[in-house]
Amino acid sequence: MTYVDKYEQIETGYQAVRWHEPNIYNLGRTGIVNDITPAADEAVKQAVGDVMAAIPAGMRRKEKAWLPELSEPEVVRHYTRLSQNNFSYDSGNTIGLGTCTMKYSPKVNDQVANLPCVYELHPLQDDSQMQGMLQIMYELRDWLKEIAGMDEFTFQPRGGAHGVFANAAMIKAYHHAWGEDFRDEIITSAVSHPANGGCPASLGYKVITLYPDPVTGDIGVEQMKAAISPRTAAMMMTAPYDTGVFDSHLKDYIDMVHGVGGLVSLDQANFNGVIGRLRAGDLGADMMHFNLHKTFSTPHGSVGPGCGAVGVKEHLIPFLPKPVVTFDGEAYHTDYDRPHSIGKVGSFLGNIGSVIRTYCWIKALGATGITEAAAMAVLNNNYLIKKMLEVRGMAIAWPNRAKLQEARFTVEELFQDTGVTTFDINRRVIDYGIISYFESHEPMIVPNPITPEPSDSVTVDDLDRYAQVFDAVSKEAYSDPEIVKTAPHRCALHRIDDGPMQDPEQLATTWRAFLKRNPGFTQPKGI
Numbered sequence: 001m002t003y004v005d006k007y008e009q010i011e012t013g014y015q016a017v018r019w020h021e022p023n024i025y026n027l028g029r030t031g032i033v034n035d036i037t038p039a040a041d042e043a044v045k046q047a048v049g050d051v052m053a054a055i056p057a058g059m060r061r062k063e064k065a066w067l068p069e070l071s072e073p074e075v076v077r078h079y080t081r082l083s084q085n086n087f088s089y090d091s092g093n094t095i096g097l098g099t100c101t102m103k104y105s106p107k108v109n110d111q112v113a114n115l116p117c118v119y120e121l122h123p124l125q126d127d128s129q130m131q132g133m134l135q136i137m138y139e140l141r142d143w144l145k146e147i148a149g150m151d152e153f154t155f156q157p158r159g160g161a162h163g164v165f166a167n168a169a170m171i172k173a174y175h176h177a178w179g180e181d182f183r184d185e186i187i188t189s190a191v192s193h194p195a196n197g198g199c200p201a202s203l204g205y206k207v208i209t210l211y212p213d214p215v216t217g218d219i220g221v222e223q224m225k226a227a228i229s230p231r232t233a234a235m236m237m238t239a240p241y242d243t244g245v246f247d248s249h250l251k252d253y254i255d256m257v258h259g260v261g262g263l264v265s266l267d268q269a270n271f272n273g274v275i276g277r278l279r280a281g282d283l284g285a286d287m288m289h290f291n292l293h294k295t296f297s298t299p300h301g302s303v304g305p306g307c308g309a310v311g312v313k314e315h316l317i318p319f320l321p322k323p324v325v326t327f328d329g330e331a332y333h334t335d336y337d338r339p340h341s342i343g344k345v346g347s348f349l350g351n352i353g354s355v356i357r358t359y360c361w362i363k364a365l366g367a368t369g370i371t372e373a374a375a376m377a378v379l380n381n382n383y384l385i386k387k388m389l390e391v392r393g394m395a396i397a398w399p400n401r402a403k404l405q406e407a408r409f410t411v412e413e414l415f416q417d418t419g420v421t422t423f424d425i426n427r428r429v430i431d432y433g434i435i436s437y438f439e440s441h442e443p444m445i446v447p448n449p450i451t452p453e454p455s456d457s458v459t460v461d462d463l464d465r466y467a468q469v470f471d472a473v474s475k476e477a478y479s480d481p482e483i484v485k486t487a488p489h490r491c492a493l494h495r496i497d498d499g500p501m502q503d504p505e506q507l508a509t510t511w512r513a514f515l516k517r518n519p520g521f522t523q524p525k526g527i
Contacts (some may be wrong), residue, residue, distance in 0.1 A: 020492065021081050028068025031102050034075070079259070085492045087435050094457060095384070095466045096437025098406045098451030099193070099436055101272045101294035107362040109297070113353045123348035127333050133352065134332035137325045140359045147370075148268075148288055149281020150311030156321045157294075158268045161195035162345065163289030163308025164236065167265040168200040169342045170287065170312070170319040171234045174263065177319075183233035183262070189219055191245070192238035194441050200236060211445065217245035217398035224253050232262040239280075240270050242441055242451065243327065244381065244403035254284040261289065263316075269308075271295045272455055273378045273405030275372030280311070287312045296359035297457075307354035321345045376456040377405055380463060384454050387467035391476045393417060397446045406447050406453035411474075415448050420477040420484045422448040426446035428476070428487035431468040 040048075070078070088094070094102035112118070121133060141153040157163040166281070168186070175183045186200040190211045195209040210228045235257045240246040247253070254264045266280045266288040270293050280288040292307040293300045300306070312320060322341040323334035334349070365373065385407050388394055393414025396407055411422050424437050439447035454463060459486045476483045500506040508514035515521060 021078065021085070024070070024075075024078055025068045027074065027078060028070050030069060032069040032071055032074075034070060034072050058330075061150060088299065089457070093434040093458075093462050093466055095454045096435050096452045096507070098408075098438040098453040099270060099441070100300055100438065101270070101291070101299055101405070101453060101455050102300055103272070103294075103297050103455035104457040105258050105297050105357060106361070106364070107298050109357040109364075112360050113356040118251075118352065118356060121352075128331070131332055133349075134325050134334070136287070136359050137349065137355060138327050138332055140355060140362070141325065144290065144309060144311060147275065147277030147279070148311045149288070150288065151314045152317045152320060152324065153309055153311045154320050154324065155307055155309050156344065156346045157289070157308035157310055158346050158351060159293070159306035160193065160197060160267070160289065160291045160308045162293075162306075163310045164193070164195040164267060165199040165202070166308075166310050166321060166342070166345045167287050167289065168203050168205070168234075168236065169345070170316055171200070171265065172203055172205075173319045173340065173342050174316060175233055180261070183231055185229065185231045186233055187224070187235045187237075187257070188446055189237055191217075191241040191242070191243050191441075193242065193269060195238040196238060196265075198265055199293050200234075205233060209301065211480040212241070212243070213400075213434060214244075215398070215400070216248075217241070217243055217401045218247045218249055219253070221249050221252050221256075224249075224256055228256055228260055229261070230260055232257060232260050234265055234286075236265045236267065238267040238270060239259050240273065240404045242270065242406070242408070242445075244273075244399050244405060244407045245398055245399060246274070246404055249508055251283055258284065266290075269294055270405055271372055272453075273345055273381070275374045276367065277374055281313065283376050285313075287316055292351075292354040292358045296354075296358040297361040298354040305351050305353055307351045307358075316389065324347075325349075353369060373456040377454070380454040380456065381405060383460070384467065387463060388452075388470060391467065391471045392478065394450075394474065397449075405455075406451060408440065409450040409452075410446050410448055412447040414474060414477055418477040418481045420452055420481050423479070424484045424487065425450070425470075425473055428473050428484045429469050430488045431490045434466060434469055476482075 089102055089104055117132070117448050121130060127134065137155065137523075140155075144153050145151065154166070157166050171186075175181065177265050184204070184206055185208055186197070186205045187208045187210065188196040197209055206335065210223050210227060212218060213220050235253060236248070237247075237253070239250055257264050263286045264284065266283070266285045268280060270287050271290060271292040275295055287310065289308045289310045290296065292298050292309055293305065298305075298307070310320070317324075318338065318340040319342055320338070321344055322338045323336045324334050326335045364368065381403060384401060385396060385403060388409055393411050396412050397410055397411060398408075411420075411425060414425075415421055422439055426439065430436055438451050438453075440446060440451055452466070473484060506517070508517050
C-alpha cells in the first residue's frame, strides 16, 4: 500500500480536490485575446470626451500593466480550481483551529447580511438614510453590554488584535488625561494571545510577561504581586486562557491592579465556553473585547472579515474610537463630537457584515440559547479530551485542571519514541480530510503542542472522526514514521521548505525588503 492510499483506512467523508495548479502568470501565453467588450461608437466617444483627462498625470501608468494573457474561460477555471482547494466549515471538519472558534454560520444569517438594503448602503450616507442599520448597531450594542457587563461598545476594530490595540490606545489616552504618563508597563501572560503584549509594545509600553504554574496553569497571586508597581498602566489578559484554563485568581489580579491605579483589559476572544455565564464587568474589568467572527458565529476569515467589538466601562467611554452610535429617543445618530476620543481605528462604522450576522445569531438563540451554546462547547471539548487521551503518545497539559473551550495537548512522548514532531503530524492529518490544526501561540511552553477547539456546532461524529485520525497517525508514527515525516501526500501543495521563514538573512516581510536582499533581481515591467 502506498503512502497516498493509506488514508483510505479511515472514512473521512471528505477529501479536498487535488489540483496541482500553476501560478496564473505561468498559465498565460503571449497573444491570447480576452477582450470581449466592443469598441465604443464614435458618437459615444465624442459625447464622453477624453476619459483619461480626468485622471491626474501622477496616477497614470507610464507602462502597460504586466498581466498574464489568458482567455476568459481559462481565468474562470483557474480561480474555480483555487476555490476548490479552500477548506472551510462548509466543506469539512475544522475542529483543529484552537483559539479561533470555527463554528457554523447559519446560511439565513448570510442571506440577511447579503440583502441589497445592507450591501448597497454607502458609508458616507447621511444618518437619516441609515436609520435601520444604525438601529441594528445600537440594539446589538445593548445586547453585548448585557452579555459583557459593560457600559458602551464600538464595532470599529476589524479583529481581535485590532481590538486589543484599540484598548491599549485608550489605556494610554486615559492615563495621559490624568497626568500619569509615568505608567509605562503592561502586564500580560504567556498563555494570553500575543497581541496583548505586542499591541501595547507597539505604543511604547514595556511588557511584563508572566508564565503559568506548571501544575495549576494559573499565574498565581505571588507572581502578579511581584510584577505590579506604580508604573503599571494595565493588565491585558486573555480569559479564559488559550489552554482552556480559567485562572482561578483572576478577580484577585484585577483588584491588585486597581489597587495601584492601573486598568484591566480582558481579551475574551476565547469566550465561547462562558458566554451567558461570565461577565467581564462583574469581575471588575475596565474594558474587554469580543471577536464577533468567533463566539458570535460570523465567518472567520483569518485577517478578515472580522470584528473585534470593544466594550468599556463608564470612565473610559470618552476615549472610545469615534463615531459612537447614539439614540435621542426619536432617531439614531453617529456621534463624532468626542474631543477625548483616540480617533478612528478603522474606516467608517466597521465590518457591518459581522455586525448583521451577530445580530441574527443572538436574535435567534436568545439568552437561553447562547447559554446552552456555551454548555455544548464545554461538553464537546471535554468529550474530545477523553477521546484524544486514548491515542498512544498523546498527553494533556495541566491534566488536573478543568478545561473550558479548548485544551492544549502534547505529543512529546510520541516524539521521543518515534522522532515525529507535532509539525509532521499537522501536515499528515490533512491527508485524512481534516484541516491542519493550531499548534500553539509563541512561546511554546508546552513541547510539541496540539490545540484543537471544538465549538458548539460540531457533532459527536465529528469528534469521533477527529480523534480517529490522530489515532491512525499515531499508529503510523510508531510503525512507519516516514509516512508522517514526508506528509502531506494528498494536498494541492506538498511540503514547503520553511527554512527561509526562520532565517533572518533570507526573511523578507515586504516586497521592498525582498528587493533589498536580492539586488540582482529583475523586476518584470508593469509591476
